[in-house]
Amino acid sequence: MPQSIYERHGGFATVRKVVSDFYDRALSSEVLAPYFARTSMRTLVDHQTKFVSFLLGGPASYNDDHLQRIHARMGITLPAFDEMVLTMLETLEDHDFTKGEVAAVEHELRSRQSLIVTA
């Protein structure tokens, strides 16, 4: 079995830095921050940890139903989704992920756009 991006980058030791950085950037973004306003820090960190681990092929899994259910009431717009994708890709770039890996993650994200964007 080929190694996942998660494994190639040394597992959680590296991924936790990406999670932490992405969390900061998301909360600093005027577009994204309002979506998190009513979420507790513990829930948000938990969500982001699973989300980043999942995206990079780590030990978390979401099926399409699950993704759709948890985003259904958030009213996410296409610009907000685009901003999230861009923020994630920039975070990965700044943590020395290769162009190919960043593109693969973008593909993963974009392929689920219709499950997330509901407004």
Place this chain on the structure above:
Amino acid sequence: MSGTGAGPDPGADEPASAPELSGQFLRDLLRSVRGVFAVVDAQNWQPILETARFFELFPPDPAEPDGPLGARIEGMDADRAADRVARRRPYSVDVEVSVGPRTLSLTVAFHAADLAGRPVVIIEATDMTKAKETEYMLDSYSRMAEKNARELQREKERAERLLLNIMPRAVFEEMKDFGSVSPQRFDQATILMLDFVDFTEMTVSRHPGELVSELNDIFSAFDRIVELFGCERMKTIGDAYMAVSGLPEANDEHAQAIARVALRMRRYLQKRNESRLEPWLGRIGIHSGPVVGSIVGVQKYVYDIFGPGVNMAARLEAFADPMQIVVSSATYDRISDEFTCRELGEHPIKGFGTQSLYSLESEWKHRR
């Protein structure tokens, strides 16, 4: 005055003293530092001074702007804080404060101090947000990892069960520990071969689902019998069933164990046939001799045994009449003290010359 220049600088005649801190300077300082602290009167907890950052994070309630400062820190136990401070014991409380979309995690500590003879409390908050984030992230990660570990464990147990279907436990343990299994010769072993009369005809005359289901029932029953007597089911090929005793663990009573298995198998078939229109008639051949046991195959591997003894058992099974158990003289010699056998005379067996054969009838101690 000597002007040698060796004396002290006239400008430094008086020792340098700390400059007086002006009220304005203090106000500027409290506004500009990033530290989060305040000093309150220990009697009434009214603020004496606080930094701008403290005010920002713990703003007064607009409805009660002059209330005690303790009321502004949600989650703090005012009585306990006052009590601890009075006894000069440590007290701190963890609080979460929202600033815009962010939640800051702060540890607020209270210390007693003295301000020109007046008891005061110094309140200082330390930003623990990053540490909290890391703690929550680790919680999240460990839950994920533990969940994965549980799933892996279940998967491992499932794989073990599958492997135990195709090899004896002792062989499986060797493979698990060393990654491979070395072929091994077992000098003392007894092999049982069974197959069914006219099975080929049954496959075309009966519904395939029904046939497989019946075969499955019968072989499952055989598996239980084999296990009951400490033998090993080696494999099934179509309607043929092969069991062995004496490996992978040695068993001095290998021939007796297999003889008991054979009698129980026949008894099971007889009982089963009584209640059915179409009988399953088994033929059984038994031989005792050395065999080699090994894992064979790379991708689709299986534990198997080889040697002339295996072929001999197969030949005797083919020789047997329906519901007859034919044993070779090698097996007969080992079991004749405990089992009733009937002599069948000498017969040519392909590849083995002429052999004295016996039909196993019953066990002495438990005549059936």
